[in-house]
Amino acid sequence: MSNKITIAIDGFSSTGKSTVAKELAKALEYIYVDTGAMYRAVTLFALREKLISEDYFNTEELIKKLPSIDLKFKVNNDLGYAEIFLNGENVEQEIRRMEVSGYVSKVAAVSEVRKKLVAEQQAMGKEKRVVMDGRDIGTVVFPDAELKIFMTASPEERAGRRFKELEGRGEDVTYEQVLKNVIDRDYLDTTREDSPLVIAEDAIEIDNTYLDLEEQYKIVKELADEIINEN
Numbered sequence: 001m002s003n004k005i006t007i008a009i010d011g012f013s014s015t016g017k018s019t020v021a022k023e024l025a026k027a028l029e030y031i032y033v034d035t036g037a038m039y040r041a042v043t044l045f046a047l048r049e050k051l052i053s054e055d056y057f058n059t060e061e062l063i064k065k066l067p068s069i070d071l072k073f074k075v076n077n078d079l080g081y082a083e084i085f086l087n088g089e090n091v092e093q094e095i096r097r098m099e100v101s102g103y104v105s106k107v108a109a110v111s112e113v114r115k116k117l118v119a120e121q122q123a124m125g126k127e128k129r130v131v132m133d134g135r136d137i138g139t140v141v142f143p144d145a146e147l148k149i150f151m152t153a154s155p156e157e158r159a160g161r162r163f164k165e166l167e168g169r170g171e172d173v174t175y176e177q178v179l180k181n182v183i184d185r186d187y188l189d190t191t192r193e194d195s196p197l198v199i200a201e202d203a204i205e206i207d208n209t210y211l212d213l214e215e216q217y218k219i220v221k222e223l224a225d226e227i228i229n230e231n
Contacts, residue, residue: 003028003228004128006144008137009220011151012197013101013185014158016208017133020151020216022081024224025131033124035134035141036104037084038071038117040095043107045069045086052103063112071120098166098173101181105188108135114194135189138200147227148203149220155182157209 007030009021018034025032042062046052051062073082074090083092094100107113114136121141125132132141138148159179166173189197199205204223208216 003231005146005224005228005231006125006128006142007131007147007149007224008142008145008200008203009131009133009149009151010135010138010197010200010203011133011149012153012158012189013182014162015151015153016161016213016216017151019213020220021131021133023217024220026080027221028129028131028224028228031124031130032081033073033121033130033132034082034084035117035121035132035137037092037095038120039108039113040100040104041071041084041086041091042069042113042117043100043104044091044095046107047099047103052106057106059110062107062110066112066116069116071117073124096165096169098171098177098181101185105185105192109188109192109194111194118195135197136195138203139198140195143200146231147224148200149223150199150203150205151216152205152207153209155179155186158182 007024009017011017018036021034022032024030043052045065046062049065051058070087072085074085075082083090084095085091118141121132124130125142134141138145138150156179159175159182162182163173163175163178166178206216206219
């Protein structure tokens, strides 16, 4: 019996994908890859280089600078999971800021950005035993993944979760701002030309609007155990 499978968890923003994926990877002793963090790190790079703002996005210059963007995940033993490093700097906390959230979908829509990151993601998961979450894992990165999950929830519920998270970090935001960001990102993610957010035909959809994290994890863990035991 082999328990080497690939688990792809896709879905809308703020559905708890990363939290559940981290716990699942830890329980299975699999590698966890947060692909959203990779796109956020590239977005942070674009912001620092002043390549993107509310009414400006120099995609050509970002594309030219892509070779100079080095992304690495390094395990934080105290936290029990890997954090993302941008050109040698730990940016795990900075990429979660509302400012980055406001631009990440635009950056992720750039085909050259997606091509670079998808190649890196596929390299990370080539040996299987990986739990990867994002927007196109089951459709583009690992279309042959043994287990594909698509997580969703109402925009209002997701905005409420995100607002509490940002508020807890001391960010000065309102629920209305967060809700607008959630809705805007949904639109950009589902309508972009390159790898839009869609449900893979063989994915299992989980609406967690009324589920807490423990309930979500239990469902996903049972699904993973079932597939692993079949292999």
